[in-house]
Amino acid sequence: MSESALGQHYTDVPWQRLVAATLRAAYAWSVRDVRGNAAMLEIAKMTGVVMEVHGPGSGPVTPAALVEGLRQPLAGLLGGPRQGPAELADVVLLDKEGNLTENAYDLVCEHVVPLRELAGAQPWLPTWVTMHSDQIRHRVFTAIINTTKQDEYVASRKFLVEHPAGREQELVEQRDRTGGVRLAPGGYRDIPEKQVYRGSDGRGWWWPCPDCKWPMAVSSAGKVRCRYRPHSAVYDLLPEARPKLRRRDDGPRALLPVSQAVEGAKCADAGVWRFVVVPGVSELRIAAAAERANAKVQLWPHRDRYDLLVRAGREKFAVDVKECLSFSSLIDRLRTRPPSARILLPKSFEWQLEPLTEALPGLAVTTETKFLSQVRAAVRKAR
Ligand SMILES: [Zn+2]
Known part of the structure; x- marks a missing residue:
């Protein structure tokens, strides 16, 4: 996934503010044993954000009511005119023991946007509940690679x-x-x-x-x-x-x-793992498979304008690997920032090919399987 123009990711979109606030509150609840007052204060602040989005007369009005809501499908908190993407409607953030659910860790975090008024306010909160994935990536790449x-x-x-x-x-x-x-x-x-x-x-x-x-x-x-x-x-x-x-x-x-x-x-x-390591594993797997087929691979060329440049026989292919569990946020990213290479859907995400082509008919897109056969064919042709 290319790290591109960063921009400000603060949002005023109501459902995005609700998702950010509920995930932060759920995280705080899951660590209240360790974080004590700081966690309870965070939940109180998030209750304020949720109340402000809902307006008077609807939604939870106390921290306890918010926590109760976090144990129910998100549709309850995102319902009505504030509705977010359908994929979030059935998602529950807290399990019976008060731990974050699997959905919270791998799906909901793809929707996180920082809350303008509370950005950076709580250093004990992990990056993946307070920052947009692009910001996490950007921070890693500028911090670890202070080099040209x-x-x-x-x-x-x-x-x-x-x-x-x-x-x-x-x-x-x-x-x-x-x-x-x-x-x-x-x-x-x-x-x-x-x-x-x-x-x-x-x-x-x-x-x-x-x-x-x-x-x-x-x-x-x-x-x-x-x-x-x-x-x-x-x-x-x-x-x-x-x-x-x-x-x-x-x-x-x-x-x-x-x-x-x-x-x-x-x-x-955890944020670095989720948004740098996890997609990176797919990027390296695809690069290794192309190399085994006797293609030459350049990783993250031009300081990451896209992910892989593959030279196979006399042909050259540029691809950007997109690994998003959230189909709606994938579409959203591609709409707002058109990619600078063909999109490649890794294994486990190949099912997104058809809906993606349907949603964005002009988009150049392939799958890991199709791409690797194309690379092998190009190598064979040049022999
Ligand atoms: Zn793993």
Whole structure:
């Protein structure tokens, strides 16, 4: 996904303000044990935003009523003239235990826009509930890559995508071995407790997702799974002195992740993971497949004007990988900022081809499967 003109993403669109405020309130509620008063104050402020959007006579009027609303489908809070995209209507933000739901983590965050009056006000709130995805990307790329050299830019971004978590010592050694990599100070942080299993001896363990290598979420019921649902492997935790995982679903086969000690381990910030690492994994997978087909690939050319420039035989293809769980926000982005290359829908998103072509008939768009066959054909033709 290209990082392009940033602009101000503050919004006055009522449903967007409601989505931003309800996600912030839900996050605050989910960490109230740790954050105490600050969390309750945040929920109170978000109640104010929700009340202001709803106007007198409708919607929740107390923090308690707002929290109750967060346990119901969002249609209740977004209903009537304030209605947002249909895909959000059935989404519930808080589960019975007061934790954020999977939908909150992977779908709703794609709709986040900062609230003008509250931007940057709460440093303990994670970026993915307070900032637009483009702002998160922009921050990473200007912070980690304070360089004009394209090869350092690519090396640094690739390193982050390939190493979103690990032992701090090993991350530093790998970075030094890779060369040309610049990382933001404080770019990695401690692994959040909800992605850690603590044994009865107090020792903590984490498991890298087989797809993205970021620590998977560990539920209190012992289910272990990546927060990004297209990374679909689900595991049961077997609590032992050194706990192990057992695959629960029967999806595509993947190696069993090995337990890693949490002590001394770090991972990328959740917003960086969701909006840089997750799409980056697809970008690198497609690049590697094109290289295996004997094409030459340039990653993120011209400082990321688009994602991949592929030279196959005598042909040249430029593509921009778009991995959006939210179909409505994908359309919205493409409408407001026309892409500078053909759009490529990665595996798991190929179903968007037809509706996308229907919604934007002039758009050049392909899928991972179609694109790679095109690359292979071009290589064969040149032989
Ligand atoms: Zn994952």
